Amino acid sequence: MRETSSGMRLDALACIRHLCEHYAEPQLYQQLAPSLCPLLLHCCNDTYYKSIAQALRAIGAYMYPLRPTVMTTSNQLMEMLPVFEVLKAKLLATDIDQEVKESALECFGHLVACTGDLPAFSPTLQACLPPFVERIKNDVTRSTAIKALKTICISTVHVAALSTVLAAVGGQLSLYLSQNSRAFRQQCLDALVHLVRKYGSAIPTETMMHILTDIVPFITDTDLYITDLCVQVASQVLQASPQMAPAVVDRCVLPVLLVCRSSLLQGSALDSILSFLSRLAQHREHCPFERLRQELSDTSVVAAAQAQAQRHVIGTLAKGLAAVVSSSATDVQTGAIQHFLGKIKQCGASPGPEAAQQCELSLLALGETGKTMDLSHTPDFCETLLQQLESSQDEIRLAAALALGYATVGAMGTLLKVVIDNTQQAGASAKGQKTQYLLLTSLREVIAIGVTQRGPGDQSLAEHLRPHVPRVLPILAQYADSNEESVRNVVSESLGHLLMVDQAAVLQALAPLLASKESWRVRAAAVSAVRFAAAKQCPASTIMPLKDQLLRCLADEELQVRKAALHSLNVACLSPTSTEIFRTHTDYIFDRIKEDSKQKPELIREVDLGPFKHKVDDGLPLRKFAYTVSTSLLSAYPEQIVSPSLIDLVLQGLADNEDVQVICCQLLQDLCSWNFALFRIIGRIGDVVEPFDRCIMRCIKQVQAKQQVGRAMDMLRLYARTLRVVEPIAETNQHKVFVDFMARIMKDSVFAQVYEHASSGKDSL
Known part of the structure; x- marks a missing residue:
């Protein structure tokens, strides 16, 4: 950095910056601070604008080794005190290069994030805040300034000095939401979420009202990511300032409930809305439970929608009801559960569309509530759900099966045995097989959730499942030969997830299924289990014993088995935990891909449609899978495949x-x-x-x-x-x-x- 060559200085500054961003031993950087900090400050007064910009970025990165945590502040941090004077000059200047302006704002964000709570830095920090607010208001520098503000907000340091500018900053971010640029609106909302989360209690009420008013127009189903951020802002306002609850209820509840009835709602936007409803339920005096229950129970909007959209909306409303019930007082919970059970019992043998939708909604709401509460001791709970498995309506039967599975997650000790016992006792008649399939669906939900969630007391739900695995496996093996693909998918998914619960028992059950000579459906269902296990990112040791059987299935005589094997291989190759398993077998896999990617005339059949004839290529799905796997192999093993x-x-x-x-x-x-x-x-x-x-x-x-x-x-x-x-x-x-x-x-x-x-x-x- 003492070199006269600007190129050498730039390289040295960039090197320091990258080293500081990936530091391992902060003591080393603290020892060098007395020598390096004066040089960095000297570079800030260089005549070359790129040197100034790089020096400011290096200073911003150097702050973190000097204060690795809030509790470990090094004495060398005082070496950076003069930087605030440099930054103040850069923030006030209007005739400097744009890159210097942006790097000064970045540096300011890092400095405040590291030193904002230290008394020695407070006076100079206070002097820099007014020009920083002006940079947020400036059209040219506002984006970089908002990034710096977010850096300050996500820091573990609480900057009390920010209280003097919170009204101006919050109001300006709220004002920017009316801008046409979606990317900039998204950035402002993201900054607002973090600002309100950390400093919401210090933001004036008037500013909060402006923020709530400005976010409401964007809570729609036309842009779910923006909606997600807006709902997060409202939720943070509710948490940081409970006195704002009446305003939040008045402005935000109605648009949020409208979005809940959209068939497009999913993902992080749905999670944010459920979190918002949970917090809202804790303010009964401003938003009574009965109002939320009535709004979320309104299924009239789905009457004209297609069947798939109806199922999605009813499922979303059920999750909303469960979020509200789970966060309410005990007396409200008891009343709501009895209300749901009453709605289910009122559903007759041949209910009308409205009654069927209400029954389906009540079933799913009970199930979603049962994920977080033990409902097994509720009178008539199990009997009511099991009775609905024999309903004349397919939607009600499926909802009852899902509800039973969801509720079992919250009551593993009691309901899991009930589900397995009823599955075994369902019988071999046509009606019994249908009930058994529905109970298998319940079991699949329990297993799928059980391998990822943890129960009360931080005990894995999989530990509750393990003793019951020997009873479940014969049932799954029985249905592996089903003519219905949906049934075989349930079997495959359950086997794949159980592989992560009790590997030894499931491997022992899979071996005869993979070697079955009697039915290709059994082999296809068994090899598909690998796909579901890999999709859950199971350890490599779980899939390793099945590697040879999976590779053998790639050369199976039956087309459907080869397709299932390719699908499983595709998922396993892309899974970060099991990629290395097949690295040494890429030549064999690629040879099988080349064979399955060929067009074969014997797989093309002609269908007579009366006036004309249509050719159907039964080999097309297999060829598409083969090419898809080749793309995955190139991504996972480029050196071997190219x-x-x-x-x-x-x-x-x-x-x-x-x-x-x-x-x-x-x-x-x-x-x-x-x-x-x-x-x-x-x-x-x-x-x-x-x-x-x-x-x-x-x-x-x-x-x-x-x-x-x-x-x-x-x-x-x-x-x-x-x-x-x-x-x-x-x-x-x-x-x-x-x-x-x-x-x-x-x-x-x-x-x-x-x-x-x-x-x-x-x-x-």
Whole structure:
């Protein structure tokens, strides 16, 4: 840093910054501070703006080794006290470079996050806050300033000095929500969440009211990520300032309940809304339970929706009801549970649509509530749910099965035995088999939740399951040969999850199923269990004993077994815990992929539809799986997979069905992204010209003839994106055949427009 060469200084400053960002021994940096800090401060007064910016970033990173935790403050931290004076000058200056402004704001955020609670830094910090607020208000620097504010808010240090500017900062962030930029609105909401979470109790009531008013218009189902952040803000306001509960109820409850009735609600937005409803239930005086129950029990909005959308909305409303009930007082919980049971009992043998929906909602609400409460001692609880398994309505039967499974999670000691006993006693009649399948669904839910959650007292729910595994396995083995694919999926999922509960017992049960010569369905169900175990990121030792059987199934004579094996292999290769298991077998796997990716005439059959005949390719699903697995292998084991043979696979796929072409184009793009692989494939670049030429011309003719225009344009966009990745490689290596092909194909106006959009990032796909 003492060098006169600006390049050397920049490299030295960047090196210090990266070292500080990944420090391991803070004592070493503390010892060097008396020597390094003056040099860093000297660089802040350099004449070259890049040196100033890098010095400020290095100072911001250096703060953390000087104070690794709140309780361990080194004496060398005082070396950084003059930095605030430098920052104040940079924050006030208007005629400095933009990069210096941004780096000064970043540095300020890190300094306050580390030293904001220390009395020695308080006076200089107070002097820097007004210009910092002005930077938040400035259109040019506001984004960087808001990032710095978030850095301060997520720090473990409580900065009392911020109380003087909380009103201005909170009001400005709230005002920015009306901006058209979605990305900037998202950034402001994210900062508001952290600001209210940490300093909400010190934010003035008037500012809080402005924030609540400004977030309400964005609580909709049109942008769930923005809705998620808005609901988080409202939830944090409710937690940080309980006196704001009337305003939160008045402004936010209605739009949140409207979103609850949307068939689009899912993911983190749903989690935030459930958390909000849980906190809302604790304010009975402002938002009575009965009001929330009535609003969340209104299923009239789903009457005109499709069946799948109805199930989704009813499931969401049930989760909302359970969140409210679980957070309410004991007397409210008892009354709500009795109300749900009463609704279920009122449902007759042939209920109308409204009664059936209310019954389904009550069942699911009971089940969701039972995840966190023990409902096994509630009178008539088990009997009512078991009785509904014999309902005439499919939706009610499935809801009862799911509810029984969910409730078992909260009452493992009692309900698990009930579920298993009833499954064994269901009988072999047609009616008994249907009930047994529903009880298997209940058991699947228990197992799926049990392997990931922990019960009361931090005891794993899997420990409750383990003693019952020997009783469950014969039932699962019995249904592994079912003609219904949905039943076999339940069996596979249950076996895969149980593999993580009692490995020895499940391996012993899987061995005869994988070796079964009597039915391919049994082998397919057994090999699919590996997929569900790998999807839960089980330890490699769990899947290792099944490796040889899985590889053997890749060469099974039955197409469906090979497809199931490829699916399981695909998940296992991408799972971070089991990737290494198959590294030494990539050659064999790739050989099987090449075999299964071929079009086979014997798998193509002709269906007579009267006026015309239609060809059905039964081998297409297997080929699609084979190409998908090759993409996963390239991602997991690039060194072993990259070869000219992979180009042959791509060329073969480009002559196949359009669904296969989509996967092949992605495979070619991934292949070109590996720099080490280019020398292995560069000689084959010219081979892709003919298939792409054929595919593109076919789509162009379809567009010109107005035949399947939408599909043809989608494929043209796909080809354009792929060629855009390949073209720089061909040009760099002066590949004349490919360059001539691109020059010729770009003369077509349709493709030229599509390619231009793909190159400019305007491609809608």
